[in-house]
Amino acid sequence: MSMRDLWRPITELADRYAPNLLLRAPELVDLDCNPHGVGPGYWQDDADGIKLEKGAWLCAKWSMTSDEWYEVACQPTHYLVIEGPIKEEEDGVDPFESADLLRPRGNGGVVSADICLNALLLTGAGEAIESEIAEWTQAQRDAAYDWAMRVHLSASDNEGVIVPKRPEHVRLLRR
Numbered sequence: 001m002s003m004r005d006l007w008r009p010i011t012e013l014a015d016r017y018a019p020n021l022l023l024r025a026p027e028l029v030d031l032d033c034n035p036h037g038v039g040p041g042y043w044q045d046d047a048d049g050i051k052l053e054k055g056a057w058l059c060a061k062w063s064m065t066s067d068e069w070y071e072v073a074c075q076p077t078h079y080l081v082i083e084g085p086i087k088e089e090e091d092g093v094d095p096f097e098s099a100d101l102l103r104p105r106g107n108g109g110v111v112s113a114d115i116c117l118n119a120l121l122l123t124g125a126g127e128a129i130e131s132e133i134a135e136w137t138q139a140q141r142d143a144a145y146d147w148a149m150r151v152h153l154s155a156s157d158n159e160g161v162i163v164p165k166r167p168e169h170v171r172l173l174r175r
Contacts, residue, residue: 006114007078016043020082022118023059025074033062038121040152041076082118101146111138111145119148120170136169143167 007024021041029037041059056073063070103109111119113134120133133141144167154161 007080010076010079013079018081022080022082022121023057023074023076024078024080025057025059025076027072027074028059028061030062036121040122041074080118082115082122101142102149103142104145111141113141116141116145116148119145119152122152123148140167140169144170 010023013021019042022038023041024036024038025041026037028034028039039059039061041057043055044058045055057076058071059074059076060069061072062068104111104115107115113130113136116133116136117130133144136144143164147164147167147170150161150163154163
């Protein structure tokens with residue numbers, strides 16, 4: 001199954017309040033850091049105490065000028081439910097206390113090429129190419145997933161997340 005098969009049209013989403021959504025939206029496209037227009041997002045009925053008439057999708061977008069994440073209203077075309085890291089209470093690694101590798105909650109804790117690619121897409125920093133990731137060793141996928149999830153957690157206003165150096169095999173976008 002390819003990544004293209006995993007993305008579903010937003011019109012097929014049964015629960016717009018579902019957690020762990022990765023959204024593809026034209027408002028997120030940035031040729032320098034997010035050419036695929038992919039980012040984490042969620043449905044919001046109101047924003048900052050102001051009731052929205054119909055609600056809105058909000059997505060995280062990286063600003064290279066201010067070097068930070070911010071939220072934008074968007075009109076997603078597709079979605080993907082992602083596997084998040086195991087939480088401490090589920091006998092996993094606490095990203096605030098340990099530098100041990102984070103593992104996905106599903107798939108028996110094994111980082112597959114698809115899971116690794118989804119995690120890298122969350123960061124908006126990796127030039128994720130599915131065919132290359134499929135050729136990585138398990139240790140390389142584990143390291144890339146761990147790095148991407150920690151970067152994502154730290155960018156989501158989680159102070160104190162231990163973020164390792166970017167693995168050398170994870171390329172950054174160059175334009």
